[in-house]
Amino acid sequence: MSKVRITQVKSTIDRPEKQKLTIKALGLGKLNRSVEKENSDAIAGMIRKVSHLVKVEEI
Structure with missing residues (x-):
């Protein structure tokens, strides 16, 4: 499996609880x-759910 670095770039304020x-x-x-x-x-699905809030890089 490859690894990914996930960085949060936007706030979760005013976002749905999920x-x-x-x-x-x-x-x-x-x-x-x-x-x-x-x-x-599982991780790919989670990233897809919040793709507008995070930046993803392959390692």
Whole structure:
């Protein structure tokens, strides 16, 4: 599996609760915070849900 670096670039203020929970489940929560995750189907689905709030880079 490849790894991806996920960086939060937009705030979750005024976003639906599901998007806030998805950001928290990815290990984010503050602007410009980054995490590295294995690129699995579950992670890809979470990224798709909040793609407008994060930046994703292949590692």
